[in-house]
Amino acid sequence: MSRKTILIICNLSLLATSRLFSQAIWQRYWDNPVLSPQADWEAGGNINNTVVKIDNLYQHWFTGIGSRFRIGMATSTDGVHWQKSNANPVLNIGAPGEFDSEHVYNPMVVYYDGLYWMWYAGNNGTSWQIGLATSKDGIEWKKHSNNPVFKIGNPGQWDDKHITSPFVMRDGVVFKMWYRGESATLPGKGSTGYAESPDGVHWERYSGNPVFAPAPSGWDSRSLTIYPVIKRDGKYEGWYAGSDGSISQLGYATSPDGIHWQRYPNNPVLSPTHSNSWDSEQVSSPFVLFEKMTYQMWYSGYGSSGWRIGYATSPATPTPMAKRFVYLPRVYGLPGDTINVAFYTDTVTAISGGDVTIKFDDSVLKCFKVQTTKFTRDFLIAANLDTPGVVRVSLASVKSATGGLGALFNLRMVANSALSTPPNPLSYPLTLSHVALYTENGKTIPFSKRNGEFILGRSRGDVNRDGHVNSADAILTLRIAAGLFQPTPTQFADADVDGNGKVESIDATSILFRAVGLDSPPNGGISNTPAYLSFSPFSISTGEQVETRLGISGISQLLGGDVSLRFDANALEIVDILPSPEISEIAFVNNLTNSGHVNFSFAATNSFSARSIAVVRLRAKAQINETQLRAAGTTFFDEQNRSWNGVLTAIAEPSLAELPAVFSLEQNYPNPFYRQPAIASAAGLTNTQIRYTLPQHAYVKLMVYDLSGRLVWLLESAENAAGAYLKTWDGRNELGLPVASGVYLYRLQVGQMTLTKKMLIVD
Numbered sequence: 001m002s003r004k005t006i007l008i009i010c011n012l013s014l015l016a017t018s019r020l021f022s023q024a025i026w027q028r029y030w031d032n033p034v035l036s037p038q039a040d041w042e043a044g045g046n047i048n049n050t051v052v053k054i055d056n057l058y059q060h061w062f063t064g065i066g067s068r069f070r071i072g073m074a075t076s077t078d079g080v081h082w083q084k085s086n087a088n089p090v091l092n093i094g095a096p097g098e099f100d101s102e103h104v105y106n107p108m109v110v111y112y113d114g115l116y117w118m119w120y121a122g123n124n125g126t127s128w129q130i131g132l133a134t135s136k137d138g139i140e141w142k143k144h145s146n147n148p149v150f151k152i153g154n155p156g157q158w159d160d161k162h163i164t165s166p167f168v169m170r171d172g173v174v175f176k177m178w179y180r181g182e183s184a185t186l187p188g189k190g191s192t193g194y195a196e197s198p199d200g201v202h203w204e205r206y207s208g209n210p211v212f213a214p215a216p217s218g219w220d221s222r223s224l225t226i227y228p229v230i231k232r233d234g235k236y237e238g239w240y241a242g243s244d245g246s247i248s249q250l251g252y253a254t255s256p257d258g259i260h261w262q263r264y265p266n267n268p269v270l271s272p273t274h275s276n277s278w279d280s281e282q283v284s285s286p287f288v289l290f291e292k293m294t295y296q297m298w299y300s301g302y303g304s305s306g307w308r309i310g311y312a313t314s315p316a317t318p319t320p321m322a323k324r325f326v327y328l329p330r331v332y333g334l335p336g337d338t339i340n341v342a343f344y345t346d347t348v349t350a351i352s353g354g355d356v357t358i359k360f361d362d363s364v365l366k367c368f369k370v371q372t373t374k375f376t377r378d379f380l381i382a383a384n385l386d387t388p389g390v391v392r393v394s395l396a397s398v399k400s401a402t403g404g405l406g407a408l409f410n411l412r413m414v415a416n417s418a419l420s421t422p423p424n425p426l427s428y429p430l431t432l433s434h435v436a437l438y439t440e441n442g443k444t445i446p447f448s449k450r451n452g453e454f455i456l457g458r459s460r461g462d463v464n465r466d467g468h469v470n471s472a473d474a475i476l477t478l479r480i481a482a483g484l485f486q487p488t489p490t491q492f493a494d495a496d497v498d499g500n501g502k503v504e505s506i507d508a509t510s511i512l513f514r515a516v517g518l519d520s521p522p523n524g525g526i527s528n529t530p531a532y533l534s535f536s537p538f539s540i541s542t543g544e545q546v547e548t549r550l551g552i553s554g555i556s557q558l559l560g561g562d563v564s565l566r567f568d569a570n571a572l573e574i575v576d577i578l579p580s581p582e583i584s585e586i587a588f589v590n591n592l593t594n595s596g597h598v599n600f601s602f603a604a605t606n607s608f609s610a611r612s613i614a615v616v617r618l619r620a621k622a623q624i625n626e627t628q629l630r631a632a633g634t635t636f637f638d639e640q641n642r643s644w645n646g647v648l649t650a651i652a653e654p655s656l657a658e659l660p661a662v663f664s665l666e667q668n669y670p671n672p673f674y675r676q677p678a679i680a681s682a683a684g685l686t687n688t689q690i691r692y693t694l695p696q697h698a699y700v701k702l703m704v705y706d707l708s709g710r711l712v713w714l715l716e717s718a719e720n721a722a723g724a725y726l727k728t729w730d731g732r733n734e735l736g737l738p739v740a741s742g743v744y745l746y747r748l749q750v751g752q753m754t755l756t757k758k759m760l761i762v763d
Contacts (some may be wrong), residue, residue, distance in 0.1 A: 033308035153664025328452025336417035343405035362389035505560030607639030
């Protein structure tokens with residue numbers, strides 16, 4: 001059978017499993033809104049902020065919109081019928097010259113140590129910053145003498161213009177804050193940052209801020225604010241107001257640590273009603289309390305009568321006792337296969353140790369290794385493999401493992417190669433004969449357990465569980481490798497085709513082979529030399545956008561790769577990662593959802609050569625160059641299925657082996673681009689970039705023409721050595737005047753050869 005390259009077009013929509021999220025369906029209260037303006041100081045509307053319940057009394061601090069923003073307070077016994085305080089507004093603007101002399105807004109109240117603590121946003125006509133006030137009764141407030149206690153970032157930082165919407169919780173021995181930041185260079189582009197404080201006054205920002213940024217496209221692509229956050233069952237849940245620049249809607253996200261957030265795949269969870277009602281145009285500013293297995297939400301709505309506050313509820317999706325378990329998965333294999341059997345828990349929380357005994361058929365399987373996982377890297381582990389058909393494992397640590405769905409350890413097993421492949425798959429039990437788990441205090445953790453099984457005669461690879469191994473499984477596997485999809489334990493086991501305990505691009509390649517009836521590439525081991533990576537040079541200032549290529553050398557023929565890039569999120573933003581033109585027909589997925597790091601994976605069935613693997617488009621938040629990008633955890637696979645470690649090297653002049661193979665002229669970026677300086681500045685774009693390559697020394701002309709054939713601008717006329725080149729054009733003609741909007745041609749002439757492409761300029 002001919003081994004033809006199989007091309008995959010990947011849909012990059014998030015395929016997360018909804019069971020990882022606790023709630024998503026909200027029921028609006030029938031008699032909304034529940035809070036409306038009553039006095040002149042709030043005549044423009046009410047904005048929802050904080051609800052605290054002490055005993056059986058709900059206390060609500062909200063923002064009133066008048067000639068200034070001020071803060072009011074109301075109480076309720078049911079969360080629906082509210083009585084506003086006669087002392088309103090309970091927090092007023094500051095004196096002239098103070099940070100809150102124009103507005104006070106976004107009150108966030110915590111009852112702690114016998115006091116009400118309020119963090120709020122204040123405005124002096126220039127910037128929003130965060131102040132602190134305390135109260136014994138929630139009505140009479142004393143502002144802190146050193147306000148603002150949380151100031152805007154240094155010039156050039158992502159939050160150097162405004163910081164608002166502080167959400168604060170007391171977690172252990174520290175206060176934790178999530179807040180909205182906005183840059184002076186990107187007005188209206190709000191993201192969420194994170195900070196901690198031992199006393200609520202002195203705050204330290206997280207070095208990887210922002211921790212939650214707008215999506216590349218869609219309903220929350222312009223601005224978002226995580227507010228509020230609750231911690232339940234060891235997991236952080238957050239709701240956020242997101243906007244595309246026109247409509248504000250509410251989304252939901254979860255996090256194992258409050259820093260790394262995952263969006264709910266069916267967001268938004270609450271949208272405007274789009275009828276002529278009180279919340280028909282915008283919904284924003286949610287606040288959520290959880291009690292008696294029900295989420296209660298108060299939120300701001302805008303419609304026919306201005307800003308009002310409404311109420312909604314959502315039943316929690318409880319984890320049934322039958323699902324509060326530890327378990328072994330169902331795994332598959334053929335004679336001689338190496339398989340990975342994970343000891344899973346549905347929630348890795350508060351586990352500091354355990355003793356586990358697993359039994360299996362020793363005529364079918366043999367265990368040769370036990371490994372810890374990312375949750376138990378710091379654990380001591382002991383394993384007894386001396387008894388055939390039995391594995392005994394003990395783990396211990398002074399600190400608890402934390403996280404969501406995951407494995408505490410992995411068994412590396414091999415199926416007996418002397419067995420024959422049965423005509424029909426045969427099942428062999430993997431039995432949890434003994435399990436005991438303990439907290440850090442030595443207390444026993446209650447649980448249910450479920451045994452697993454090994455299926456002999458069926459190969460791994462059916463990741464989507466439809467009974468077939470095909471390209472759909474390869475796509476899902478590549479998404480797992482890039483961190484775009486959270487698999488179930490069974491899906492993970494099926495996607496780990498080579499049984500090494502990891503899901504990588506080579507597993508997607510193997511699935512493609514199996515889909516067309518071919519054997520997977522044999523494991524080629526590990527290369528003794530690394531693959532060398534480098535970014536093409538660049539240097540840009542705050543607000544500018546540029547693209548750089550990730551080049552690769554040292555490895556001649558590729559089958560796939562998994563790349564993780566790290567960067568300072570305060571210095572730059574990754575806008576997009578695309579396959580380089582050399583691998584544009586290879587299956588490629590990227591994951592841009594994480595602040596401070598991004599991942600991408602690619603895979604093919606036929607080996608190929610490439611001098612670059614990706615084009616990284618980025619926007620500067622400060623003066624930066626290519627040294628701000630780092631590679632971590634990078635692996636490539638060659639035509640012999642050997643794994644290569646990727647090492648980032650210093651930028652250097654290309655060697656002969658790295659020179660371009662052909663003349664090429666690439667599509668300009670960005671395209672279309674703006675010619676008016678005011679618009680260009682707002683978009684972070686000052687020109688468009690044109691790249692071309694020369695395989696040998698040549699005399700080059702690069703020209704821009706209008707559609708009538710008239711020369712508009714001669715970008716270059718020179719003799720150049722072999723290599724890659726980049727030229728920029730700002731949309732002006734040779735007289736320095738802006739050209740009209742429309743379609744233009746740019747042409748590369750090298751000797752008798754010409755290459756031409758189109759570009760579009762818009763106002």
